[in-house]
Amino acid sequence: MIDFLFKNSVRMAETALVLGQAGLGWLLGHRPPAPRLLRETFERLGTTYIKLGQFIASAPSIFPAEYVEEFQYCLDRTPPVAFSDIKRILKEQYGRDPSELFRRIEEKPLASASIAQVHEAELHDGRVIVLKVQKPGVRDIILTDLNFLFIASRLLEWFVPGMERTSISAIIEDLQKTMMEECDFLHEARNLKEFREFLDRTGIDFATAPAVYEELSGPRVLAMERLYGVSLTDLDSIRKYSKDPEQTLIQALNVWFLSLMACDFFHADVHAGNLLVLEDGRIGFIDFGIVGRISKEIWSGMDLLMQGMNAQDYRQMAEAMTRIGAADRDVDIDVFANDLKTIFESMQRMETAAFRSGQVDEMEINHLVLSLSEAGRKNGIKFPREFALLIKQFLYFDRYIKILAPKMNMFQDARIQRTGLIG
Template sequence: MARNISARVKERIMLAASKGRGLSAAADTSGRRISMAEFGVRGSWRVLQTTAAVYPRAIKWLLQRRQPTPAELRELFETLGATYIKFGQFIASSPSIFPKEYVDEFQHCLDQTPSLPYSKIRQIVEQDLGKPITAVFAEFDEVALASASIAQVHAAKLLTGEDVVVKVQKPGVQAILTTDMNAVYLLIRLFELILPNTDKDAVAGLVEEMYQSMIDECDFFKEADNLREFRKFLSDSGNEIVMAPKPYTNASGGKVLTMERFYGVALTNEMAMSKGEFDPASSLFSALNTWFASLTQCPFFHADLHSGNLMIMPDGKVGFIDFGMVGRIQPEAWQAIFSLFMAISEQNYQLMAESMVSVGITRDKVDVDSLTKDIQKLFEGLNSLDPQRVLENRQGEGINSLLSELGDIARKYGIRFPRAFTMLLKQFLYFDRYMELLAPGADIFQDDRVDFYLN
């Protein structure tokens, strides 16, 4: 059964990959055309790497007649690299889908890899842009500002004088993604270990959704389009408080993205905030309201607004950066999701149950009355253990715990939350933490400074 599902998923994934402008079966990540033989060699090497990492661990678990612990799975994902690290980060940010012990453990799944030497980066840039690096950039820092499994970022200056950052995709990423998806059965089996009571088609759907997200992250043409679209949204709405970097088309390609450089500090940099001549809380609410507006007024919303992707400028303006991961949602779906969040805030069990059914995907008719009773038991149990726990669970890490428990109840009734819900939830968690830091005492659902743009 699982193998049949994996074959269907692989077929859909490969079709999706073939449509992406950033991925092609006969080009490597620097844009250089490669032979199928060379592609096959890279793929074979990846298969060997995967086998070497998985086989001894699998034998150990079989001999001990047990499933891997969350820590063992997290370590395996980190060993396997890019594709699996991204999947691990998805688990960490999805408390409504995955059990709490896995969500907690995969918070430690790090995507920090050594940067490539400048000689290799220069080669990739020149091959992708089709010209010498000195024909595009007056300066190009040889030391990377940041490095992850898919790309690394360098500071530079254009010949026309603008300060920019250059995002360069690392070589071999496409071969790794393609080979890993050819072994999609392994991914499905790993996820079945984490979600043993979930329908196999639902697990396969999760894998497919996550892989599509990775394809999008590797498509720098699409990320440049996202930047232009978001800047248009800001302009059309007259928003002069929030900024997004300008992409430079003539200095960009499929594997190289050159963008305006912002000089700001992370939203969570308390020391820098205290020295600024602006109100940090006001900047935060501007960012929050802009994000809510994008849910209904922009073709997409930014789906990865961790503190490193929100910058506060010296004048108090807010910069949104890194548009590789975005989400899309229909207005009616946003209404249902907002109702669920409000129900959680107000402990309205009936509305919570109805909203979970509206938001989720299920094949069977759900007994809403029974679901309501289970939710009520959960909250009453929390209150009986500690009267302050529910209040605390609306703050920071506590939301993860609460939503993990709600996710357990949802799985009992065959409800699967869609990817868009998970993306939205992650941003709510981020903004809730930012409010604790910059606007302590404020309630995201009750504060008059927050506009949810529901109409």
């Protein structure tokens, strides 16, 4: 308890120092626009605030557009911690020296984010795996930061007129639950296990997800099968592993759409780094730290929305999105439909050189999600955050289609199995 209180006090002092430096910079003339200043401050404050910034970026129905757009730049990439710290955490996790379990562990990480970093390792029997290792002190920092933010938000709701309607404290509380789950790697291990069971149950052998080494995994270490492959945007490399890149993409789409029906969750972050074409031609889904769960009521609206997108029936799309969201007034469907037509026609015109060259523009995808949410807000509709997650995945796949199968229509092609969405 004393140790926790000490760490809590140190973290509060660090936070005060960063805020003080930001304030001093403002007084000395460093006065960028408020959204950029807040984003820069969040990045200096580290893990919790980076995650909060990413939440802001993914919730255009909750936060002002200028903040949502600015926080698209809030990257979850941080300098790696020393390998000696990684070895110490592994020793604490396993209760013995890591050399007893691993023939080697690569000191240079494959990736480093705010919560964890990933290292390649080799077992004594020759199997190559990856270790996702939580960085030191992350959980205590998150708890301290979010407790402080929750108390501050409650005070704002009590003392600032109108603030209670924003439900900031409820957002912080939800974020705390999500981040605590993300800090428990056993939760991600369960997601991986469940997704693999879904693939087995449905007889899908052309896709996979990393197997978990449960005996080597725990709350702070996730040991997984090492998958070797290339990004779904790397057409030249895909051709080495697949005779038909278009069919490979169709298979990826079918797996993802089927997971909406037959799995308890959907992969909510299918960006190019998390969707691979493996050396044996299969599709590899990796990183199940972010998943989405949607109620049947929202699924009903999504089915109607996809039918509308298929027929380019903007009125039906407006009716579907009205069903999905919570309206605070009567919605003029014709006006909303016209707004949606403007947005989707703009999307269809975006055949940019970047897409043709194999690049997926993350900023443009986020901007389109923001445009849809802004159209909803303009017409009195507030969408759940999960809706934005879903739409974002559709947009990722739309970009992959532009690269791998430019003549294909995701909502019209009979090879893509979307039927039975409601189940």
